[in-house]
Amino acid sequence: MNLKSWLYLFWTSLVVGAAGSLVIGLILQWTDTVTLNGTADFFVNIAVLLGVGIMVSVYSQMGFFAYMMVNYMGTGVFSRRTWQYIQIVLTSLALLELMFFRVFVGGEQAGKSDMLLGIIILIVALVVASFKVKMTNASAWIPTVFFMIAVTIVETVGVLKIGVNEATAWIAGPLIACNAYQILILHRVLKPRTA
Template structure:
C-alpha cells in the first residue's frame, strides 16, 4: 500500500466515522428531547459529534492495521488452512466473551444488553463477510468474520465496561461502520498496484 492509497483509506474512513457518530448522536438526542439554546449550541453539538466520530475512526484504523499485521504474520507462520481455523476459534471465543464470559465469569456484563449486542454484531459480521465474498473470493469468509467480531469486540471492550447502553451505542455504531468499510474496501485500495493473481495467492487483497 503506497502513501496515496493509505491517505485515501484514512480520509474516507474518517468521513465514515464522523457521519456515523453524527447520525447516531442526533437520533439519540432527538429521542431524549435535548434542548438547544440557539444556533451556537447546535453547531457546537454537531462539532462534538463529528469530532468523536473522527477519533473513533482513527481508533478503528489502528485496529485494522493491527489486524493486517497479525494476518500477515499468521499466514507466514501457519499453513493457510490452519490459520483460518485459528481465526475462527478466536472469533468464537471473543463472541462468547462478549455474551457470556463477562457476565458469568468476570461479573462485568449486563446480561440482556450484552446478548443483544452480541447477536447484532454477529449478524452484521456475517453480512459484511457475505458481501466481501461476493466482491472477492470465498476464502475471505473467515478472515472477515474474525476481524468483524474479534477485533470489534476488542476495540469496544473499554466502552462496555462503562455499562451505559447509550455510550456503547454511540461509540459502537461508528466503530462497526468503520471496520466494515475498511475490510470491504481493502481489495479496491490495493488493486491499482497489484496485478491479478489466483485467489490462493492474493493474501490480504481478498482477506
C-alpha cells in the same frame, strides 16, 4: 499499499466515522429528548458528534492495521488451514466473552445489552463477509468474519467497561461502520492500477 492509497483509505474512513457518529448521536439525542439552548449549542453539539466520530475512526484504523499485521504474521507462521481454524476459535471466544463470560464469569451487569450488541455484531459480520466474498473470492469469508467480530469486540472493550448503553451505541456504531468500510474497500485499495 502506496501512500496515495493509504491517504484515500484514511480520509474516507474519517468521513465514515464522522457520519456514523453524527447519525447515531442525533438519534440518541432525539430519543432522549435533549434540549439545546440556542444556535450555538446546536453547532457545538454537531462539532462534538463529528469529532468523536473522527476519533473513533482513527481508533478503528489502528485496529485495522493491527489486524493486517496479525493476519500477515499468522499466515507466515501457520499453514493456511491452521490459521483459519485459529481465527474461527478466536472469533468464537470473542463472541462468548461479550455475550456470556462478562455476565456469568466476570459479574458484569449489562447482560441483555451485551447479548444484543453481540447479536448485532454477528449479523453485521455475516452480511459484510457475504459482500466481501461476492466482491473478491470465498477465501475472504473467515478473515472478514474474524475481523468484524473479534477485532470489533476487542476495540469496544473500553466503552463496555463504562456500562452506559448510550455510550456503547455511540462508539460501537461508528466503529462497526468504519471496520465494515475498511474491510470491504481493502481489495480496491490494494489493487494495482494499470497504466
